[in-house]
Amino acid sequence: MKNPIAFLSVFLLVCFAVTDCSGFGSRISNRKKNSKQDSITNQIKIRVLCSEFEEEFYYPILLGEKKDLLLILAELSQKENPSIRFISTNKTEEIMEINGARNSWKEGWVIYINGETISSSELKLGVRVGKEDKIEIKLIPVERVFGRPMSLNGSPRYKNRRNVLII
Structure with missing residues (x-):
């Protein structure tokens, strides 16, 4: 590993893309919206x-x-x-x-x-x-x-x- 910072940034970017594509982040924001709309x-x-x-x-x-x-x-x-x-x-x-x-x-x-x-x-x-x-x-x-x-x-x-x- 010549550049651990580049590897770490690419790894974090891939993790972020995977969680965003799986809908995990949107489920959290939808819960907030639904609770507001219910009230x-x-x-x-x-x-x-x-x-x-x-x-x-x-x-x-x-x-x-x-x-x-x-x-x-x-x-x-x-x-x-x-x-x-x-x-x-x-x-x-x-x-x-x-x-x-x-x-x-x-x-x-x-x-x-x-x-x-x-x-x-x-x-x-x-x-x-x-x-x-x-x-x-x-x-x-x-x-x-x-x-x-x-x-x-x-x-x-x-x-x-x-x-x-x-x-």
Whole structure:
């Protein structure tokens, strides 16, 4: 043996090639992938409806997990699936545009969870959703109100107001 380092490197290369061809390395990586996929079996479905398109988007979550809807929408927007633009103030968070369809003076994006309207200030405070929740975002005709609708004691009242977009 004139060059033991060359012999050792060739030997290691052959050993690596044999283990890779036998599938030993891929079995280990597949086990890691399968265990990760087993824990992400649920998906939150978000349905977006407007006159131009109707699409469903899915967000993977862990079994039984609930996440903040605003964070889910922001992560989907970051991936541009769908492309979402928001208007943010100190107290509210509102969807301005989804896939090029924008708010206008006559239409606005309204979020429904299990059939109930979610206001822009509730969205900002945090609304936790899970797999069992029915989430729809619709571009619908709205009445624009400058300022907040107020009850007699001065706190915002949104539960009884339907299709009102506050700007």
